[in-house]
Amino acid sequence: MLTLSLIGIGCGDPEQLTRAAVQAINAADLILIPRKGTAKSDLADLRRTICADVLTNPTTRIAEFDLPVRDAGEVDYRKGVDDWHDAVAATWSRAITSHLEGDGKVALLIWGDPSLYDSSLRIARRLDPLPEIEVIPGITSIQALCAAHALPLNDIGEPFLVTTGRRLREGGWPQGVDTVVVMLDGSTAFQSLDPAWLDIWWGAYLGMPDQIVMSGALAEVGPRIAALRQQARERHGWIMDSYILKRRP
Structure with a gap:
């Protein structure tokens, strides 16, 4: 067989x-x-x-x-x-x-x-x-991303949602959760969100020698991530990245 x-x-x-x-x-x-x-x-x-x-x-x-x-x-x-x-x-x-x-x-x-x-x-x-x-x-890349940032994924007793960049861009922030994990995002869908009260933990080429990570308030680091992502994609010819968004109270 x-x-x-x-x-x-x-x-x-x-x-x-x-x-x-x-x-x-x-x-x-x-x-x-x-x-x-x-x-x-x-x-x-x-x-x-x-x-x-x-x-x-x-x-x-x-x-x-x-x-x-x-x-x-x-x-x-x-x-x-x-x-x-x-x-x-x-x-x-x-x-x-x-x-x-x-x-x-x-x-x-x-x-x-x-x-x-x-x-x-x-x-x-x-x-x-x-x-x-x-x-x-x-x-998984989610585990590697959390480890790279020394970040617990969920808040105490709270759920989180794993989705794609396309769904985030088309549907906006999902209802009922304050933590969203985004994968398969080809075009920085986080830029379609209102950055107020949002923090981001981003990583590309996780676990590889060229690993890049960045985190902070989305309003501050979002543009820097977008620019860095474009530079890395041009340098390598491809990019595999994911990120976590958390909504502050």
């Missing part, structure tokens, strides 16, 4: 790997490393570094493949994502059958954790035939 292991590898620091992740990497017959174009070659490099550091099983093979690009111009957002997931699933299937004959264990090293704003589980369930799916949890 084919088993697909989705292994959370944290946010960039190989020291964040759990023992379970190391064991799962070494238990794999085949490790697939996705390439996302030259602009995001750092992500493939990190996966190669992790394999070089912890892989001791001489029979485990490593294969790389190119991921299809999502059509960002698709008017229907959900349909565009569904079509992209279908294309990624087909790419996974081709990569598996090209490098593994019959049964075995295939591993994908998932940035952060497969449970949070990651599509690997949804894509895995589109494979035909459907493999047995194994998930190895990893450190």
Whole structure:
């Protein structure tokens, strides 16, 4: 039987790997490393570094493949994502059958954790035939962001909301919460909010050597974050960031 292991590898620091992740990497017959174009070659490099550091099983093979690009111009957002997931699933299937004959264990090293704003589980369930799916949890970008700022995420006895930049920009501040975690923000959605009484804790390239963090009153540091984010994106060709907003009483 084919088993697909989705292994959370944290946010960039190989020291964040759990023992379970190391064991799962070494238990794999085949490790697939996705390439996302030259602009995001750092992500493939990190996966190669992790394999070089912890892989001791001489029979485990490593294969790389190119991921299809999502059509960002698709008017229907959900349909565009569904079509992209279908294309990624087909790419996974081709990569598996090209490098593994019959049964075995295939591993994908998932940035952060497969449970949070990651599509690997949804894509895995589109494979035909459907493999047995194994998930190895990893450190999320939210955990890494809180650690970088030495910040407790929730206030005592209070809830928080995790959302996307698109939802924050379109819907404004969510009702019923004073703490909001924002991920997948392509264009600094915090600039669409009234900055009065808001504080921000922001981080980019968390866990990587180029990690950048900044915090403070949104009215004061928001413009600086936007400028720094643009500079970092131009320098690297890509950026992966997240931030926490808290509303003061």
